[in-house]
Amino acid sequence: MRTKTAHMQTTSFTDIARHLTDCGTPRVWSLLVAVFGELALDRDARISGSLLRHLTEQMGVKPEAMRVALHRLRKDGWIESARTGRTSDYFLTPWGHAQSMQASPRIYAAGPAAKSAWLVLSNPANPAQLEASPGAWVSSNVMITSVPPETEEVFTTPVTDTCPLPAWMSARICDADTVRLSQDFASALHALRATLGSDPQLTSIEIAALRVLLVHSWRRIILKAPVLPDHVFPDGWRGVECRVNVFNLLDQFPKQALASLETALVSGEPR
Amino acid sequence: MRTKTAHMQTTSFTDIARHLTDCGTPRVWSLLVAVFGELALDRDARISGSLLRHLTEQMGVKPEAMRVALHRLRKDGWIESARTGRTSDYFLTPWGHAQSMQASPRIYAAGPAAKSAWLVLSNPANPAQLEASPGAWVSSNVMITSVPPETEEVFTTPVTDTCPLPAWMSARICDADTVRLSQDFASALHALRATLGSDPQLTSIEIAALRVLLVHSWRRIILKAPVLPDHVFPDGWRGVECRVNVFNLLDQFPKQALASLETALVSGEPR
Numbered sequence: 001m002r003t004k005t006a007h008m009q010t011t012s013f014t015d016i017a018r019h020l021t022d023c024g025t026p027r028v029w030s031l032l033v034a035v036f037g038e039l040a041l042d043r044d045a046r047i048s049g050s051l052l053r054h055l056t057e058q059m060g061v062k063p064e065a066m067r068v069a070l071h072r073l074r075k076d077g078w079i080e081s082a083r084t085g086r087t088s089d090y091f092l093t094p095w096g097h098a099q100s101m102q103a104s105p106r107i108y109a110a111g112p113a114a115k116s117a118w119l120v121l122s123n124p125a126n127p128a129q130l131e132a133s134p135g136a137w138v139s140s141n142v143m144i145t146s147v148p149p150e151t152e153e154v155f156t157t158p159v160t161d162t163c164p165l166p167a168w169m170s171a172r173i174c175d176a177d178t179v180r181l182s183q184d185f186a187s188a189l190h191a192l193r194a195t196l197g198s199d200p201q202l203t204s205i206e207i208a209a210l211r212v213l214l215v216h217s218w219r220r221i222i223l224k225a226p227v228l229p230d231h232v233f234p235d236g237w238r239g240v241e242c243r244v245n246v247f248n249l250l251d252q253f254p255k256q257a258l259a260s261l262e263t264a265l266v267s268g269e270p271r
Numbered sequence: 272m273r274t275k276t277a278h279m280q281t282t283s284f285t286d287i288a289r290h291l292t293d294c295g296t297p298r299v300w301s302l303l304v305a306v307f308g309e310l311a312l313d314r315d316a317r318i319s320g321s322l323l324r325h326l327t328e329q330m331g332v333k334p335e336a337m338r339v340a341l342h343r344l345r346k347d348g349w350i351e352s353a354r355t356g357r358t359s360d361y362f363l364t365p366w367g368h369a370q371s372m373q374a375s376p377r378i379y380a381a382g383p384a385a386k387s388a389w390l391v392l393s394n395p396a397n398p399a400q401l402e403a404s405p406g407a408w409v410s411s412n413v414m415i416t417s418v419p420p421e422t423e424e425v426f427t428t429p430v431t432d433t434c435p436l437p438a439w440m441s442a443r444i445c446d447a448d449t450v451r452l453s454q455d456f457a458s459a460l461h462a463l464r465a466t467l468g469s470d471p472q473l474t475s476i477e478i479a480a481l482r483v484l485l486v487h488s489w490r491r492i493i494l495k496a497p498v499l500p501d502h503v504f505p506d507g508w509r510g511v512e513c514r515v516n517v518f519n520l521l522d523q524f525p526k527q528a529l530a531s532l533e534t535a536l537v538s539g540e541p542r
Contacts, residue, residue: 119392119426123439124410139395139412153437155390157428166424168394 012195013206017059019192020213028061028069034216036079036092037100037107039208039258046082046089047258051205051265058209106227107219110247112240113227114146121155129154134227136173144173146227161231170234178224179236185217186238189245204264208256210249218246283466284477288330290463291484299332299340305487307350307363308371308378310479310529317353317360318529322476322536329480377498378490381518383511384498385417392426400425405498407444415444417498432502441505449495450507456488457509460516475535479527481520489517 035055040047056066070090073079078096081088092100106113114134120143122129127141135145144165148156159165165173202210221239230240306326311318327337341361344350349367352359363371377384385405391414393400398412406416415436419427430436436444473481492510501511 119428121390121392121410121413121440123437125439139392139410141410142392142413152435153439155437155440157390164423166394166426168396168424169392169426 013058013202013209014060015195016192016200016202016206016210017213019188019195020210020217021060028056028065029072030220031056031059031061031212031216032066032069032073033078033100034212034219036090036096037104038212038215038255039261040090040092041097041100041104042258043097045258046091048084048262048265049081049088049090051262052090054205054265055209055212058206059213103219103223107215107222110243110250112230112243113222113225114229117144117146117159117229117232118148118156119143119159120145120148123153126153136226136228138169138172144169144226144228144232146229159232161229165232167234170232173228174225174233174237174239178221179234179238181221181224182238182242183236185221186241186245188217189242189249193245193249202253204256205261207253208261210253211255214246214249218242284329284473284480285331286466287463287471287473287477287481288484290459290466291481291488292331299327299336300343301491302327302330302332302483302487303337303340303344304349304371305483305490307361307367308375309483309486309526310532311361311363312368312371312375313529314368316529317362319355319533319536320352320359320361322533323361325476325536326480326483329477330484374490374494378486378493381514381521383501383514384493384496385500388415388417388430388500388503389419389427390414390430391416391419394424397424407497407499409440409443415440415497415499415503417500430503432500436503438505441503444499445496445504445508445510449492450505450509452492452495453509453513454507456492457512457516459488460513460520464516464520473524475527476532478524479532481524482526485517485520489513 032052035052036047039045052070053063053066057063070079070081073096074081077093078099079090080093081090117135119138120130120133122141122143124141129149129151130137130141130143130145133143133145133147133149135143135147137143144159148154164170221242225233225239233239303323306323307318310316323341324334324337328334341350341352344367345352348364349370350361351364352361388406390409391401391404393412393414395412400420400422401408401412401414401416404414404416404418404420406414406418408414415430419425435441492513496504496510504510
């Protein structure tokens with residue numbers, strides 16, 4: 001992959017971004033959360049207002065919508081700003097940082113969320129035994145979990161990939177809306193790859209914007225899916241295909257250092 | 272084992288019988304059902320009134336109670352009677368015969384009721400999927416069964432003896448009353464064996480009475496227990512010990528032919 005030179009047209013990134021925003025304009029608030037999660041997780045990282053504006057512009061966000069979302073993120077205690085001369089820098093508050101750090105391993109995990117699954121049946125009189133376990137409830141006292149509780153009070157049995165779960169059970173593992181999101185995103189990624197072609201020439205800011213859009217779309221799905229191995233998901237779930245394509249693209253378009261993005265912006269790299 | 276000769280005292284059988292009737296006087300109605308199940312399952316088998324009287328006398332049943340129970344069994348359609356000269360013969364009706372035949376394999380099974388167990392989880396919206404399976408419910412849509420239904424609509428997993436079931440689950444497999452019955456009967460059998468000694472001398476009618484008492488006590492327990500392998504029963508369950516001892520005794524004191532009992536009665540063998 002070569003970095004695009006200044007004389008080339010940049011309109012093609014609009015086409016690229018459209019694949020990832022077609023399912024409705026992304027909520028700018030959550031898009032900005034994805035930007036900070038992608039670029040500003042270092043404790044001293046600050047993003048300039050002009051870089052934020054430029055990045056979100058690439059994603060099709062209007063300046064006014066960006067200002068409103070920034071204001072709301074500040075009000076919610078997620079970010080803070082500091083004036084530098086005529087402009088402002090933005091950075092995560094300790095609380096915003098903690099939220100981002102918590103979600104980050106799940107969003108940026110290139111592999112399956114878990115390797116094994118167990119069916120665990122608790123005493124119907126005491127379903128609280130299962131509350132701390134990650135996974136999905138399939139009945140009032142039955143969970144499919146990747147971490148069964150360590151107590152002899154529950155019945156535990158492995159759920160292997162040699163025997164598919166009944167349809168009603170996998171439907172409770174991942175709801176139809178999330179399955180549909182995975183299908184839409186898988187199709188979008190397929191179309192995106194066709195538009196990108198074999199040797200796309202993107203500026204570093206476009207790469208950063210592409211990564212944010214990929215991560216933002218993926219997080220909407222993966223944060224709704226339970227922490228369970230792929231084989232327990234329902235028929236029609238295309239999350240595995242999405243994950244593989246997202247992380248292939250993230251490998252192909254590696255993370256851009258915040259400092260180099262700011263430099264590229266000042267030197268007028270993109271346009 | 273030698274057959275007791277006429278000059279020996281028969282009082283010892285009262286001591287023997289007491290071990291099996293100590294947990295409360297057995298209901299005469301169900302005792303008679305056990306008599307017919309033991310001696311009169313052949314389609315043309317008829318038991319004389321005097322043999323019935325004599326057998327139940329051995330078990331400590333008063334003649335009046337016997338008459339009342341016979342009357343009720345006739346009214347219930349379980350048995351019929353036919354006069355022969357000055358006395359009556361009694362035999363199972365087709366319906367009573369069908370009932371006895373249905374219970375007989377379970378009561379007279381010397382081995383475990385089943386070899387394997389499965390935990391089966393049905394769609395909570397459709398627990399009827401499990402209704403035809405033998406076993407025990409452990410939750411509103413979960414059964415431990417020896418014959419899982421053949422449908423992909425349920426989740427099925429083996430329950431092996433390498434991993435004990437949680438206590439709340441085995442308590443639902445066999446309730447505390449039935450467990451207590453098994454404990455009482457196991458103790459009674461232990462005491463009975465001591466009273467019988469190594470070479471008990473019983474008349475053929477005493478043997479028949481002993482067998483009926485054993486089967487009667489055992490059927491009260493086994494017909495309340497689910498058709499499941501021994502390893503899923505709760506701690507404290509002594510049904511396995513009961514079964515082994517009952518069938519050792521039934522082997523030691525083999526079934527007496529009805530005709531030979533009638534003959535022994537007429538020839539005045541016992542007293």
